Amino acid sequence: MTIHLDHTIVPSRHKVASAKLLAELLGVPWSATGVGPFAPVFVNEGLTLDFKDTDEDFPVYHFCFRVSQQEFDAILARIQAAGISYRSTVRGPDDMRVSDFMGGSGIYWNQPDGHQWEMLTVSYARP
Incomplete structure (x- = not known):
């Protein structure tokens, strides 16, 4: 199984x-x-x-979604339309930029509930 x-x-x-x-x-x-x-x-x-x-009290959890570039662009547009701040690095200020790490696109945001959400197009966790 x-x-x-x-x-x-x-x-x-x-x-x-x-x-x-x-x-x-x-x-x-x-x-x-x-x-x-x-x-x-x-x-x-x-x-x-x-x-x-x-x-x-609960800790801030981290959730990462791997998506296609087309899905990335659509989700990013919805995040921007909702006025949600995002960043290009796991920690640091919300710079409203997209990372190009590993040749793909990626962002992080902390809504809802303060949890850390990540979206990327190329996984760095797996080959």
């Missing part, structure tokens, strides 16, 4: 607003009500991000 990550829980202060925003930015479906206490974002046919409200 091949192992696939099916879903993960994303802690949130406002699960519905956070799930809605991320789904709209990525251009993927979501639901205000999922199984149990979750607001799921259906990233693709095999991965769901289940946003869950919590009042507890």
Whole structure:
């Protein structure tokens, strides 16, 4: 059997607003009500991000999406239209620039809930 990550829980202060925003930015479906206490974002046919409200402190998680250049351009346009700040480096100021690391395109942003989201067209984690 091949192992696939099916879903993960994303802690949130406002699960519905956070799930809605991320789904709209990525251009993927979501639901205000999922199984149990979750607001799921259906990233693709095999991965769901289940946003869950919590009042507890939580760390900033990092999520990275590898997309085609065409998808990158469309998602970046939605991020820009939403007025969300982004940057070309993992840390540092929001410079509103696109990285060309590894010959591809990449950005980072921290909405919703302060989590760090990354989008790239060429993975540096895998050959």
